[in-house]
Amino acid sequence: MKINKDANPKNIKIGLFGFGKTGRLVAEEFFQDGLFDLEWVVRKTNKDNHKYATRLLGHEVDDARIFSVDEVSPDFYGRCPVDIIVDFSSAAAHRYYAPAADADIKIISAISKYKAEDLEDLRRMAEKTAVLYSPNITLGINFLLVASQILQSIAPHADIEIVEEHFRNKKEESGTALKIAEILGLEKKQHVNSIRVGGIVGKHEIIFGLPNQTIRLVHESISRAAFGQGAIFAAKWLIHAPPGLHSMENIIVDMFKKNIPVY
Numbered sequence: 001m002k003i004n005k006d007a008n009p010k011n012i013k014i015g016l017f018g019f020g021k022t023g024r025l026v027a028e029e030f031f032q033d034g035l036f037d038l039e040w041v042v043r044k045t046n047k048d049n050h051k052y053a054t055r056l057l058g059h060e061v062d063d064a065r066i067f068s069v070d071e072v073s074p075d076f077y078g079r080c081p082v083d084i085i086v087d088f089s090s091a092a093a094h095r096y097y098a099p100a101a102d103a104d105i106k107i108i109s110a111i112s113k114y115k116a117e118d119l120e121d122l123r124r125m126a127e128k129t130a131v132l133y134s135p136n137i138t139l140g141i142n143f144l145l146v147a148s149q150i151l152q153s154i155a156p157h158a159d160i161e162i163v164e165e166h167f168r169n170k171k172e173e174s175g176t177a178l179k180i181a182e183i184l185g186l187e188k189k190q191h192v193n194s195i196r197v198g199g200i201v202g203k204h205e206i207i208f209g210l211p212n213q214t215i216r217l218v219h220e221s222i223s224r225a226a227f228g229q230g231a232i233f234a235a236k237w238l239i240h241a242p243p244g245l246h247s248m249e250n251i252i253v254d255m256f257k258k259n260i261p262v263y
Helices: 023-031 093-104 114-124 139-154 175-183 226-240 248-257
Strands: 013-018 035-043 065-068 084-087 106-109 130-131 159-166 192-196 200-209 213-221 244-246
Touching: 013 023, 013 226, 023 035, 023 226, 065 175, 084 093, 084 226, 093 106, 093 114, 106 114, 106 226, 114 130, 130 139, 130 226, 139 175, 139 200, 139 213, 139 226, 139 248, 159 175, 175 192, 226 248
Parallel strands: 013 035, 013 084, 035 065, 084 106, 106 130, 130 244, 159 192
Antiparallel strands: 159 200, 200 213
C-alpha cells in the first residue's frame, strides 16, 4: 500500500523511541495521520539500522529512518530536528533524549515502569520544555482515572477493588492498575487483582461496592494501536503547551471544563 503525503511544513514532526510490538503500531498511527511527519525512529539494537520504518510497515515510501540508540549523541537533535519526541521504549531511554529539552523539543513519555530518579529527570526536562508523562496513554484509561476520582468523591465510603487482565506472558503487575490504586489512595497489594490469560491486550476494571448496588468502570484495549491514537491526541495538545510536566488526566479535565470534543 502506498500513501501519498505531500510535504507540509506545518506538519508536526515526530521522533519515535521504540519499535517493538507497540512502537510499530504507534509509528503506523502517526504515519497515517495527515497532521504529522514521522521523521525518525530510535531503537535499542542495530536491527534494521538505517532502513526506513515505513518500508518495514509495508509502505512504498522512504520515511522515518531507523537509528540505533548508540548513534544518539547530544548533537543528534540538531542534525535531525523534530517538534515532539514520543517514547514507547524503555525506562532508560530518557537519558538519550534529555539533551532535546535544551532545543525546546517537546516530549511525550508513555513508559509505565519509572523509578523515582527517572521521574526526577523528567521534571528537570519539564523546566525547559513541555513534557507529558502518561504510563498508559490511551484516551479511555485516562478518562477512567478521572471518572473514578469523581465517583470516589461522591461515594467516599464505597469498597473499591481493581482488576487488571493482561496476556499470559506479562509477568509484572500492571503499571496502570498501580497508578489507579495510588490516585484512589488504596493499598496496592490489597486492592489490585491480576489475571493472566490468553492474548488479552489489556483490561482494567474498577469496582465500587455500595449497599444494594455495584458500580463498575471498565476499559479494554482491543489493539495496541490505541496507544498510538492516545499519543496523537496528546501530541495535538502538547504542541501548544508551555514548559512544565503535564498529564493526560489534566488535558481531559481541561477539555471537559471547556466542553471541547476529544475527537
